Amino acid sequence: MSAPKEISLKKIANHVDEKRLWGRLMDLGKIGATKNDGVCRLALTDEEIKARQLLIDWAKAMGLSVYTDAISNLFFRYEGLKNDEAPVVTGSHIDSQPTGGKFDGAFGVVAGFEVIAAMQDSGFRPQAPLEIAVWLNEEGSRFSPGMMGSEAFTSRRSMEQILVVEDADGVKTEDALAQTLASFPDIKQRPLGFPIKTFIEAHIEQGPILEAHAVSVGVVTGIQGSRRYRVKVVGEDGHAGTLPTPQRKDALFAAIEMIRAMRHKFDVEDMKYTVGLFEVSPNVPSVIPSTTFFSIDLRHPDWQTLKDMGDLVMTICEQNKGPCTVTVTEIATSESLEFPSEIRECISAAADEIGIANMPILSMAGHDARQLHYHCPTGMIFSPCDGGISHNEMENCNPSDLAEVTCVLAGALAKLSG
Ligand SMILES: [Zn+2]
CATH class of the missing domain: 3.40.630.10 (Zn peptidases)
Structure with missing residues (x-):
């Protein structure tokens, strides 16, 4: 040719x-x-x-x-x-x-x-x-x-x-x-x-x-890169008026503490931290929340930083769970x-x-x-x-x-x- x-x-x-x-x-x-x-x-x-x-x-x-x-x-x-x-x-x-x-x-x-x-x-x-x-x-x-x-x-x-x-x-x-x-x-x-x-x-x-x-x-x-997690917090429902505060297992307050602690920890340059999905149940005005479920989406251009920070998610959730239990699942990881x-x-x-x-x-x-x-x-x-x-x-x-x-x-x- x-x-x-x-x-x-x-x-x-x-x-x-x-x-x-x-x-x-x-x-x-x-x-x-x-x-x-x-x-x-x-x-x-x-x-x-x-x-x-x-x-x-x-x-x-x-x-x-x-x-x-x-x-x-x-x-x-x-x-x-x-x-x-x-x-x-x-x-x-x-x-x-x-x-x-x-x-x-x-x-x-x-x-x-x-x-x-x-x-x-x-x-x-x-x-x-x-x-x-x-x-x-x-x-x-x-x-x-x-x-x-x-x-x-x-x-x-x-x-x-x-x-x-x-x-x-x-x-x-x-x-x-x-x-x-x-x-x-x-x-x-x-x-x-x-x-x-x-x-x-x-x-x-x-x-x-x-x-x-x-x-x-x-x-x-x-x-x-990105690391994505699902977090489930389980407490106990109860009457909003009668159950004394020290006896409560409020899954919403526990989730808020976790999310806030992570916001503080992940406040580093170029880190993107998003909680885009949040569910609370039973989601009724006069009942203490028994379960919360939320997502975490973490992104950073440097893989080592993302890896180190992402490895802290479980620990931070555990440290802030109060009287509730917490399960953290990493659902997707991209370097x-x-x-x-x-x-x-x-x-x-x-x-x-x-x-x-x-x-x-x-x-x-x-x-x-x-x-x-x-x-x-x-x-x-x-x-x-x-x-x-x-x-x-x-x-x-x-x-x-x-x-x-x-x-x-x-x-x-x-x-x-x-
Ligand atoms: Zn596209």
């Missing part, structure tokens, strides 16, 4: 079409649209099946081949000049929170389509094939925890563990998954975990940093991670070559790239979002920021695919 014509990254970037990118995002955002201009598109629902069909229609119109796998991840493939090589992959997710926005996840998938369209328009053929991945259930709002697609693909969680997870109505992942796969009987299935040359995920920042710096492209350095420097340098070099300002940024939220990091060299590119607002129907982005990130993504993927 003859050597391909040299095509500059600038030329590919010149074919990134802001209107086409934005138009596709708006079309995808109509599927599962909420009254307040947001999106509710939960994993493995009819809405999500409709969204998959839209992507498949785009892919077919562009001449891309379509694949799926046992967990219903989707892959859209643009053939390269060396198709026996492992693909360079980009993408994200199309499921949302129940009151989510049009950009979280969707942008990374739509940007992949725009990159390939720009390459086709500019006459660029990559060496290694280029693929767009759509990972199943990143958000975990219907079937929890999320990142099912990327975790199954990278064997970070087994299919057996995933298939038995039920939603709030008792529907099993296994059954919902079978329904989704049956909706697309003609799509060829691939094995999980096939080799990937490099994975780059474009995503909105979901925080305020890029906007504050007025920079449209963030080269993500890594992802801060802080750093993306390889070659990938970060490749992304910023592509941005420099195209002439787009960029800055390094740490991801404060988890993404599918967290799982792919353990499978192949991985990186991420962030776009600013208005006010850093996300997981919210008001989530919004500037079309030109998204186009600039897509240009950089196109440049990086072109370099990585050789």
Whole structure:
């Protein structure tokens, strides 16, 4: 085969079409649209099946081949000049929170389509094939925890563990998954975990940093780690008027002491400490609370700090339980991670070559790239979002920021695919 014509990254970037990118995002955002201009598109629902069909229609119109796998991840493939090589992959997710926005996840998938369209328009053929991945259930709002697609693909969680997870109505992942796969009987299935040359995920920042710096492209350095716990405090119910204070086992007061003690202890730089779920029972005005149940979400960019602090949760709860009993369960642990420097340098070099300002940024939220990091060299590119607002129907982005990130993504993927 003859050597391909040299095509500059600038030329590919010149074919990134802001209107086409934005138009596709708006079309995808109509599927599962909420009254307040947001999106509710939960994993493995009819809405999500409709969204998959839209992507498949785009892919077919562009001449891309379509694949799926046992967990219903989707892959859209643009053939390269060396198709026996492992693909360079980009993408994200199309499921949302129940009151989510049009950009979280969707942008990374739509940007992949725009990159390939720009390459086709500019006459660029990559060496290694280029693929767009759509990972199943990143958000975990219907079937929890999320990142099912990327975790199954990278064997970070087994299919057996995933298939038995039920939603709030008792529907099993296994059954919902079978329904989704049956909706697309003609799509060829691939094995999980096939080799990937490099994975780059474009995503909105979901925080305020890029906007504050007025920079449209963030080269993500890594992802801060998290440790999540569930705490159950058991006391004894009793009459609010008659039971003397020294004899009470008030599960609410004990929980408050624990939460306050942790707030004090975890007041260190860059630590994020959240108690987002709190239940009290029987939750009646004149009865002393007998049980409380709450969550702890701890995050810090430095894994050692997070590890040391997280190890104190049990002790602090024990020290503050008073006359009650307490059970602490750690339900999820994610180490802080750093993306390889070659990938970060490749992304910023592509941005420099195209002439787009960029800055390094740490991801404060988890993404599918967290799982792919353990499978192949991985990186991420962030776009600013208005006010850093996300997981919210008001989530919004500037079309030109998204186009600039897509240009950089196109440049990086072109370099990585050789
Ligand atoms: Zn996301």
